Amino acid sequence: MSGIDTVKIIVGAEKEAVKILEDAQSEATAVRKQLDLKIQQQRDEILRAAEKRAEEFLQRAEEEGKTEAENYEKTSEVTVRDLVTKASSKKNAAVEKLVGIVLEGKA
Amino acid sequence: MMSATSKFMADILTVAKEKAHSIIADAETEVQKTLEDAKAHLSKEAEDVARNAQAEAEGVKRRHMSEARRRVKLKEQQEKSKILQEVLERTRERVMDMRKDESKYLPYLVGLVENGIRELDIENVTIHLNQEDLKRINRAKLEGEVSKKLDKPAKIEWAKEPLDTSGGVTVSSSDGKTRIVGTIDQTFEALESRMLIEAGKVLFGN
Numbered sequence: 001m002s003g004i005d006t007v008k009i010i011v012g013a014e015k016e017a018v019k020i021l022e023d024a025q026s027e028a029t030a031v032r033k034q035l036d037l038k039i040q041q042q043r044d045e046i047l048r049a050a051e052k053r054a055e056e057f058l059q060r061a062e063e064e065g066k067t068e069a070e071n072y073e074k075t076s077e078v079t080v081r082d083l084v085t086k087a088s089s090k091k092n093a094a095v096e097k098l099v100g101i102v103l104e105g106k107a
Numbered sequence: 108m109m110s111a112t113s114k115f116m117a118d119i120l121t122v123a124k125e126k127a128h129s130i131i132a133d134a135e136t137e138v139q140k141t142l143e144d145a146k147a148h149l150s151k152e153a154e155d156v157a158r159n160a161q162a163e164a165e166g167v168k169r170r171h172m173s174e175a176r177r178r179v180k181l182k183e184q185q186e187k188s189k190i191l192q193e194v195l196e197r198t199r200e201r202v203m204d205m206r207k208d209e210s211k212y213l214p215y216l217v218g219l220v221e222n223g224i225r226e227l228d229i230e231n232v233t234i235h236l237n238q239e240d241l242k243r244i245n246r247a248k249l250e251g252e253v254s255k256k257l258d259k260p261a262k263i264e265w266a267k268e269p270l271d272t273s274g275g276v277t278v279s280s281s282d283g284k285t286r287i288v289g290t291i292d293q294t295f296e297a298l299e300s301r302m303l304i305e306a307g308k309v310l311f312g313n
Binding site for chain 1: 112113115116119120122123124126127128130131133134135137138141142145146149150152153156157159160161163164165167168169170171172174175176178179182183186187190193194195197198201202205215218291294295298301302305306309310311
């Protein structure tokens, strides 16, 4: 092999090496270019899941709140009924007292 | 056996391939790290969403309970008010019934006239009654009872113009400039707040 042939072979190999590196740079650029899209997808996915959980949490709180309130009202109904019963048994005494106040006539 | 040229060429390509591999691997590592950093940041955002939801959920529960308490309180107040109004109404009926019984009504009027005279602190007074009382009340007896209470003869003049009221009296000076109003209607009006408080104590006190 002549010296010129040897140089040609080496130059060819170097060209091929440059091409390999250029291709690698292009691939690396393409990988980096996808980053924004991947971040956006990841963000959508994580936040959607968090919002879904939050929504379920609120829904549960709404139902629990309603149930607690209903139970409270049921218990209170009994308390109010007791209050009415007790007060009703004292109506005559209250009337007597008020009649006394009116007859006394002092505000 | 590889020639020196071939070996040199193979070395150049090997180095280029290794470098290429490294360039791509670096890019992938960089992307992966950035994604992980972003994920960590997003996890904090997701935690914030969860925390806000928890606070909102507590608010939702509190709102339900607070509305329930308000409804119960309102119901309780309505029931109390109904009972109080009934007691006031029955008191009014009792006082009105008393008007029909002169043995009770006359002493009541005597007391009102006596208080009126004492409050006005004058000798001659005019007594105003409603139409019905003007007709049926034994005025001489009332004057006598008042005199007894005052420990001196009462100088009473009876107004001819009847009062437009359910009962009771108005005691005024002869010129009508000063008057003590003791009608049943006015008494109820003046005493309503006190009566509600007193009735409330009897009905709902411990």
